[in-house]
Structure formats: C-alpha cells, structure tokens
Amino acid sequence: MRAARANPSDVSTLPGLPAAEAALEAGRPVGAVGCLRAHWPEYAMEAGLLFAFLAAACLFGALYEFPNSPLHRAIPSQLLRRILMGLSLGLTTVAIVYSPWGKQSGAHINPSVTLTFLRLGSIKGWDALFYVLAQVSGAGAAIAAIALAFGKMTADPAVRYLVTVPGAGGLWTALATEFVVGLALMSIVLYFSNHHRLDNFTGVFAALLVAAYIFAESPF
Numbered sequence: 001m002r003a004a005r006a007n008p009s010d011v012s013t014l015p016g017l018p019a020a021e022a023a024l025e026a027g028r029p030v031g032a033v034g035c036l037r038a039h040w041p042e043y044a045m046e047a048g049l050l051f052a053f054l055a056a057a058c059l060f061g062a063l064y065e066f067p068n069s070p071l072h073r074a075i076p077s078q079l080l081r082r083i084l085m086g087l088s089l090g091l092t093t094v095a096i097v098y099s100p101w102g103k104q105s106g107a108h109i110n111p112s113v114t115l116t117f118l119r120l121g122s123i124k125g126w127d128a129l130f131y132v133l134a135q136v137s138g139a140g141a142a143i144a145a146i147a148l149a150f151g152k153m154t155a156d157p158a159v160r161y162l163v164t165v166p167g168a169g170g171l172w173t174a175l176a177t178e179f180v181v182g183l184a185l186m187s188i189v190l191y192f193s194n195h196h197r198l199d200n201f202t203g204v205f206a207a208l209l210v211a212a213y214i215f216a217e218s219p220f
Contacts, residue, residue: 031126032129034126035124035130036130039127042131043105043131043133045101045105046106046134047134047135047138047141048101048138049102049105050109050138050139051142052142053089053093053109053142054139054146055145056088056092057089057092058154058159058162059150059154060085060088060092061085061159061161062159064088065081065159066158066159067156067158068153069153082214082215083215086213086214086215089210089214090207090214093206094203094204097109097202108131109135111132112182114135146161147161167218167219168219173220177217181213181217188202192205
C-alpha cells in the first residue's frame with residue numbers, strides 16, 4: 001500500500017539481477033524468467049505478508065467470536081467485539097506495511113492494489129502477475145495452516161475463517177458497500193502516496209480505513 005510512483009511499490013526499481021534490472025529501467029521488454037529472477041524476493045515477501053495478515057485475521061476472529069473463547073465470553077457486546085476486531089487488524093496492517101518486508105515489497109496486500117499500480121504504469125505486467133500469484137498463494141497457505149492448527153475454532157460457524165459473505169441486506173447491498181470501501185481505500189492510498197509530506201503516513205491511514213470498515217461495513 002505504498003506509493004504509486006518510483007518507490008518500493010515499483011518493483012521494477014528494486015535491486016535484483018543486473019541485466020534484468022537494466023532492461024526494466026530502460027523500459028525494454030523483460031520476460032517472465034527475467035522478472036522472476038530479478039524480483040523473486042519481493043514476490044516471496046508479498047506472499048509472507050499475506051500469510052501473516054490472513055493468519056492474524058483468523059486468529060483474532062476466533063479470539064473474539066468463537067463461543068468458547070474466554071475473550072468472547074468476557075465481552076458479550078457484539079458491537080464492542082467488532083470494534084476490537086477492527087483495531088486489531090488495523091494495527092496488524094500498520095505492522096505489515098512498515099515492516100522491513102513491507103517496505104521492500106511495497107505491501108500491496110491485495111490484488112486490487114497491484115492491479116491499480118499496473119494500470120497506472122507503476123509496475124510491469126509480469127511483476128503484477130507474480131505479485132497476484134504470490135498474494136493468492138500466501139493467503140491460501142495461511143488458511144491451510146490455520147485449519148491444521150486451529151481447525152475447531154476457525155471452522156466454527158461463528159468464525160468460518162472470516163469468509164466474506166453478504167449480510168442481511170443481500171447481495172446487491174454487499175456489492176455496493178464493497179465498491180464504495182474499495183474506491184475509498186484506493187483513493188486514500190493513491191492520494192497520500194503521491195504527496196511527499198504525506199506518503200510516510202499512507203499505511204497509517206490505510207490501516208485506519210481497514211479498522212473503520214471492519215467495524216462499520218462487516219454487517220453488510
């Protein structure tokens with residue numbers, strides 16, 4: 001969730017294989033193998049960041065919503081638990097974005113961020129593809145690991161691995177709210193990351209939006 005200009009989110013400017021880097025910086029076409037050899041550490045980091053985020057999300061979800069969780073029993077208010085969930089994942093987002101891996105890979109976290117940067121020309125096509133593959137792989141690995149380690153808690157109907165499904169308002173309400181929050185999040189990321197005085201706070205404001213969305217939008 002970093003800047004969309006020449007910075008860590010632009011993996012075409014990161015250290016890597018000299019020949020591939022020279023071609024990338026010169027704007028010459030580079031194949032899949034060249035990009036992979038030049039930037040595989042960033043792809044691996046992105047997978048690791050998604051693993052961390054999804055694993056944390058499932059664990060926090062079980063902590064707050066699993067019926068037999070001591071914290072769930074201690075906090076009977078669903079509203080308060082939702083606020084705490086938002087704060088927990090907001091802080092997780094801050095930790096991920098400002099971690100050494102986050103700074104190097106750009107901490108896109110979400111394919112929508114990667115595709116936006118691709119559309120803006122901030123990253124190359126092969127980099128975007130490998131980023132998305134890494135994100136999906138990291139997320140899938142996180143859920144598999146959580147299922148093996150905490151299957152009873154995270155598979156409970158009250159948690160369901162935090163799968164996103166339409167709420168009481170139905171499918172179209174869910175789609176509309178997802179569109180609005182996605183648009184707002186990307187707008188904030190692009191605005192802050194492209195203003196020098198604000199770009200260091202991009203991750204903070206993105207995390208605040210994540211926390212607010214979990215609190216306000218999750219019922220939809």
